[in-house]
Amino acid sequence: SAVVWMDRISAIKEMQSQSIEAFNAAITERSAGVLGQLEVITARTAWPIISQLSDHFFAERTAFIAEAAHVVPPIGAQGLNLSLGDIEALLDLAKAAPAQIGEADMLKRYHQARRPIAQSRVLGVGALNRASKAEGPIAAKARALGLDAIHRITPLRRQLMQLGLGIR
Ligand SMILES: Cc1cc2nc3c(=O)[nH]c(=O)nc-3n(C[C@H](O)[C@H](O)[C@H](O)COP(=O)(O)OP(=O)(O)OC[C@H]3O[C@@H](n4cnc5c(N)ncnc54)[C@H](O)[C@@H]3O)c2cc1C
Known part of the structure; x- marks a missing residue:
């Protein structure tokens, strides 16, 4: 599993510059030892915690899926599931009318099916994010x-x- 530590940008920058040993001690202390002694086994990466929603989920013969269409903070584990839902919707449309793959009508239907769902998740997760930061x-x-x-x-x-x- 991956552990996400959300904090102020200055604190994240400071943690990234720490030695691995100091960082291991910091994550173990911050998680109150509930998972025992934590040790980093991959590179540390930092991401801005933001929400984004594309106005349109398609362009000419192109469908935007996953983070090309929507970005949500990693609270509630919605990002990947939402992305898989995009793929499922496209697959359903492709199976229903194989001859129309990539045509404007199919892409509009995809947009209409997925954007409202993504919008509700962006709003909901955004509210949770603000509550967690307040x-x-x-x-x-x-x-x-x-x-x-x-x-x-x-x-x-x-x-x-x-x-x-x-x-x-
Ligand atoms: C810290 C964090 C924690 C998360 N936790 C969860 C979670 O618990 N549950 C969940 O459901 N979702 C979670 N997500 C969200 C999830 O990771 C994303 O929703 C999902 O990975 C989006 O898939 P994607 O294919 O759009 O983008 P990505 O998975 O980012 O894939 C994009 C790929 O494109 C490559 N790429 C970029 N530019 C180029 C280029 N010019 N040429 C070639 N390749 C390129 C990148 O290297 C990358 O491999 C989390 C996200 C973050 C940042």
């Missing part, structure tokens, strides 16, 4: 209450997991 005691309390509710209320937890898998 500072101050009230925001911290609201976050703790929300996480506690997800932990305690099984139907709510299941529903969120299904959302994360893209089932709902």
Whole structure:
């Protein structure tokens, strides 16, 4: 599995310049040791945590899929699932009318099927991202209450997991 550490740009830059040993100690401390001693086994990479949505999911004989069409912060594990959904939609359209592959009508249908879904994920995940970044005691309390509710209320937890898998 990969671990994503979200922080301010200055903190990320500082961590990237640390030695591997110091970084290993920092991630173990920050994760409160819940996974034991952590050690980096690949290169450290840094990504801006942003949301982006293309106005159009197609151009002439071209369909935009995955991050060419939408970018969401890695909260709720939506990016890849959303991308696989794009491919599935294109495959369904291609199977339904093989002679129309790449034609404007097919590409418009793809756009109409996928953009609203991507837009709702961009809005939802963007709100979660802002909630996770909000500072101050009230925001911290609201976050703790929300996480506690997800932990305690099984139907709510299941529903969120299904959302994360893209089932709902
Ligand atoms: C830190 C992080 C954590 C994430 N965690 C999750 C998660 O837990 N669950 C989830 O569902 N999604 C997650 N995502 C999102 C997921 O990784 C993306 O949605 C998915 O990889 C998008 O697929 P893609 O093919 O569009 O882009 P990519 O997977 O980025 O593939 C693009 C490829 O194109 C190559 N490339 C770029 N430019 C060129 C060029 N000029 N010529 C040739 N090749 C080129 C790149 O090297 C790359 O291999 C995460 C993303 C990030 C950044």
